[in-house]
Amino acid sequence: MSVAAHSVERARPEITGEIDKAGYVLVAFFAIPFFLFNILPVLFGFYVAFTRWSIVGAPKWEGLNNFTRAFNDHWVAVAFKNILFYGVIIVPSVTVLGLVFALFVNKRYPLSGLARTLFFAPTVVSATVIGLVWVWLLDTQFGLVNHYLSFFGIDDVPWLTSTRWSLVGVSIASIWWDLGLAFVLFLAALQDIPGEINDAAIVDGANRWQRFRYVILPHLRPVISMVVTLQLISTLRIFSQVYVMTNGGPAGSSSSPIHYIYSIAIVRNLFGYASAIAILLFALILAVTFAQRFLLKERA
């Protein structure tokens, strides 16, 4: 061992047992409820996934039956396929629009404060309210969206009533709702970029696009990674909008895994089967998150 390392070790403060105990007590205020109400139910959920259980009575061990059933369940496949489409529509839209809006109000100009508030406002409204409002806006016959589209000669679009459009309709509401958070994160990151770097790029003759592409965007990469991760997880768990706007229909075309889990657990009381599907969703979220983090890190 080197002398330097030795001296560092000697410089460590002595930790007494009493301090340790006090720490445990302080941590316990959080740790015990967290263990009881977060960790334990998750562990219990894993156990229940291998059983047949409807709250009353003992869970009956079923081995992998619930998982086999899930893999053979047409509606599980539909829900997981839908979630990929939701991801493809919502994640890039929220990321790009969030960035565009943030760039738009990054500089101070008259009413930019109001614009910031307006862009963020949907985020503070509950998903249920968002869903109800968008049901009205997207109504096929008397919705505002179709009304305005008709000015351009576009025929009524059945946003929520056709198997072709329902997923898009729910996605539009979700994008509007989720945009605020991405917008704030990007705005905060933009404000953190030192003005000198931009000034130097201007002096070097970089045009607006070049400044964005080679100066601003590299600085935003960690935030982009975070926004994409958060948005991906949020989209994989999409529920409220689906429940309020289409109830997963028509023909399951807008359903999501969480919506299906809800209907299996709360409506049908098949908690074992619902837990098995939840575990599959958990595995998917984990895999997608790792893959996405890896890819963005590699590119960075």
Added chain:
Amino acid sequence: MSAKPTRIGTLALNRRGLLKATGAAAASLAAPGFATRRARAANPIEINHWSWLAASDGEVWAKMIADFNEAHKDKGVQIKMEVVPEEQYVTKVLAAAATGKAPDFGWGTAGKGAQLARDAVTVPLDDLAAKAGLDLADFSAYSISASRYPKYDNKIFMIPMDLMSLQPEINLDHVKEAGLDPAKPPVDGATLLEWATAMTKREGDKVTRSGIMMTGSGVQPTVTWGIVAEQLGFQRASDDLKTACVNPEASKKAMQWVLDLFDKHKVSTRDVTDRYKAFGTGQGSIFWTGPWTLNGYVGQKLNFKTALFPKIGDKHVTYFEMGGLELYQQADTARYEATMQAVKWLSDNSFLWTTVGRGASPRKSILDRPDYKTTGNSWDVRGAFVDGMSFATVGEIPVVNGPNFTIYSGGNFLAKTLEGVWSGQTSIDDAMTQIQTQWQADLDEG
């Protein structure tokens, strides 16, 4: 009293400490009243009641409970009511029962409580009703039979409170505009289409006002198929609940009948999202729905009347739904008697409920009262829902997987499968095969 040996009492949740702690914690949290443990003093008795009635009918029910409490204020019995969201109701009852804290009684729908009966969460009521002096002979035979679960000892598991059916509400402004005679509403498939065609409005090929109010998905096309299929001779389950889909050809014909409303006769549009609102705002002319809509439409002064559901096939039937009160398993079985007395009082005094609240009365003595037809909404809008009960027989299939058979549903297996047909994604034959396979498995499970 012949209550089944309690399976709740032998909950195997204590097989492991882990299960016990988690199950109990989750179930306790799910049960309303967790924070304030109710006192179960023997005297005065506080009977705990859960209800999911929350619309205008909920107000009438609250009045019924208030009337009971007023009538019993010096008798040592009071009902304490809590309103629980309908879709969480069964789960909360299960959770509360698992921890021994179930309410004494609550609202149920006939045929939908097979799981509760199987798990002994609901209490068989034959003996309790007799002991309380409730005159079961005063109830219609069909209401009592709908309260039983053949697969679970065939006992009565609820006291019927109201009977509901689906009957057509007809916009009288549209009738007048089309030059039709409001005194002669449609009685069969042909006249129904005749009326619907006369009242439909179109722009080119597009229906802008439906002669027959429909939606492209959800409850309305599913329940319409269910009624028409049974009229054409289809049965979702055989009488002995052993065989699924008796006469599937009739079911396929009914699917085609619904599709033709959209595509052949063009009297309905798939573009309606909110059927209640659409009918209320005049976007549809004939809308088969239940008596729960009356107070709302009367309140908004919609000019309409209600007729009997037309006879489209050989059997004249329509959708049936029955609400009733069920008793839940208690550790202290002495509470059943007082609870049953309260339920008896509510049933005996359900005149208000079945005139102003909702549905028709299942009790002959109430139906025979001279003021039954003159109380509440006018007979023009209410009468069909009372008279129509004589042929309302398309109810729930009383098995544990009954929710898969429910025709009045917007998101169950049946609705989702049929939505494939309505949207043209699934062929009628394929849908029928899927339904038959799933339902047979459901019946086999019991």
